[in-house]
Amino acid sequence: MGLLGSKKKRLVGLDIGSGAVKVCELRSSGKSGSEHYRLQKVGMALVPHDAIIDGDIMDGNAVSAAIQQVFAEQKIKAKEVAISVSGQQVMVKKVTFPLMSPAELAESVRWEAESFFPAGQGLDSHALDFAVLNERPSEGNMDVVLVACRKDKVEAYMTCVAQAGLKPLVVDVDVFALQNVYEIASQGSRDEVVALVNMGASFTNMTMLVGSKSVFWRDIAWGGHRYTDKLMEDWGVSRDAAELLKQGKMAEGRTPEEIEPSLAAISDSFAEELGRTIDFFRSSFKVDRLDRIFLSGGSAKVGGLTEILSDRLRVSVERLNPFQTLELDERSVDPTAVREIGCSAAIAVGLALRQVGDR
Ligand SMILES: Nc1ncnc2c1ncn2[C@@H]1O[C@H](COP(=O)(O)OP(=O)(O)OP(=O)(O)O)[C@@H](O)[C@H]1O
Numbered sequence: 001m002g003l004l005g006s007k008k009k010r011l012v013g014l015d016i017g018s019g020a021v022k023v024c025e026l027r028s029s030g031k032s033g034s035e036h037y038r039l040q041k042v043g044m045a046l047v048p049h050d051a052i053i054d055g056d057i058m059d060g061n062a063v064s065a066a067i068q069q070v071f072a073e074q075k076i077k078a079k080e081v082a083i084s085v086s087g088q089q090v091m092v093k094k095v096t097f098p099l100m101s102p103a104e105l106a107e108s109v110r111w112e113a114e115s116f117f118p119a120g121q122g123l124d125s126h127a128l129d130f131a132v133l134n135e136r137p138s139e140g141n142m143d144v145v146l147v148a149c150r151k152d153k154v155e156a157y158m159t160c161v162a163q164a165g166l167k168p169l170v171v172d173v174d175v176f177a178l179q180n181v182y183e184i185a186s187q188g189s190r191d192e193v194v195a196l197v198n199m200g201a202s203f204t205n206m207t208m209l210v211g212s213k214s215v216f217w218r219d220i221a222w223g224g225h226r227y228t229d230k231l232m233e234d235w236g237v238s239r240d241a242a243e244l245l246k247q248g249k250m251a252e253g254r255t256p257e258e259i260e261p262s263l264a265a266i267s268d269s270f271a272e273e274l275g276r277t278i279d280f281f282r283s284s285f286k287v288d289r290l291d292r293i294f295l296s297g298g299s300a301k302v303g304g305l306t307e308i309l310s311d312r313l314r315v316s317v318e319r320l321n322p323f324q325t326l327e328l329d330e331r332s333v334d335p336t337a338v339r340e341i342g343c344s345a346a347i348a349v350g351l352a353l354r355q356v357g358d359r
């Protein structure tokens with residue numbers, strides 16, 4: 001089982017998050033490289049609080065029930081799915097190697113990967129995968145992306161999916177799915193430095209693209225739970241009420257307008273955190289530009305967040321619409337539901353673009 005996915009068959013994209021399970025099914029037509037995609041199914045189901053903590057599944061029954069619920073609601077018959085892992089136990093890194101044969105590379109990658117892990121936690125406990133990004137014969141070297149994830153984590157996700165009666169044929173990584181959906185949504189390459197930032201409930205998945213190629217990937221332990229916790233603390237409301245207030249609805253006698261400063265305070269700290277990561281990327285990769293940030297994930301919908309990020313980081317910030325270039329099959333998807341789920345489905349759409357055998 002590779003962490004970078006594998007070709008041929010269309011899979012259902014299944015994004016298992018700590019806030020919600022998102023699902024997407026696409027159909028493609030046209031030649032490889034210039035495919036046209038049609039959205040067949042999309043949906044989500046909430047995951048109970050604390051069923052997934054720090055990316056670890058704590059309550060597998062609750063998570064697989066949420067998966068079954070969304071498959072039933074959307075009447076999805078296909079059983080073969082592409083899932084993904086994310087969080088701090090997933091390491092993604094670009095490494096430059098001298099040009100070498102695939103067998104030599106496989107060996108070198110193992111050596112290199114040892115430096116990924118904390119002392120005492122070796123390769124045995126990790127699933128490892130890699131892919132050549134580009135070869136530079138004139139310089140005698142090549143860039144390779146290395147991915148490692150704790151095996152028990154991958155197994156826990158697969159078990160949970162199997163328990164829901166599905167077959168996980170591909171285990172991808174959130175940041176790669178994000179990169180995939182951007183490629184489709186942005187309609188080809190842009191010669192820009194772009195940050196893709198997907199803010200979920202617990203994590204923010206991030207990748208930096210230079211001239212349409214991803215060169216840096218990071219999962220930041222930051223997500224929408226911080227807004228919820230802040231509202232509960234500042235206004236004494238329940239978790240459910242905080243969720244509603246975040247969505248701009250009234251709850252427990254509080255109005256979205258009065259709680260706005262609490263949301264703004266969290267968005268401000270996120271701008272600082274994101275700014276630090278972008279500065280780190282700029283100095284390590286010697287890139288002095290940043291042209292655009294595309295925000296996705298459920299928390300990209302938090303009121304005022306795009307404006308605060310744009311103001312603090314002095315860069316254009318837009319929400320990524322994963323459905324931008326997809327044709328909708330109106331017999332099976334409701335356009336209003338598609339608009340509502342919007343950027344929450346970015347990773348699920350990215351996963352639905354995967355085929356068995358892809359690299
Ligand atoms: N309309 C909205 N306004 C504000 N926040 C929202 C809205 N809709 C969803 N959210 C928040 O988005 C988060 C869920 O987003 P998403 O589904 O992308 O996360 P996830 O994939 O489940 O989480 P993670 O990957 O971090 O485990 C929750 O914190 C939820 O409260």
Ligand SMILES: [Mg+2]
Binds near residue numbers: 015016017200201347
């Ligand atoms: Mg997520």
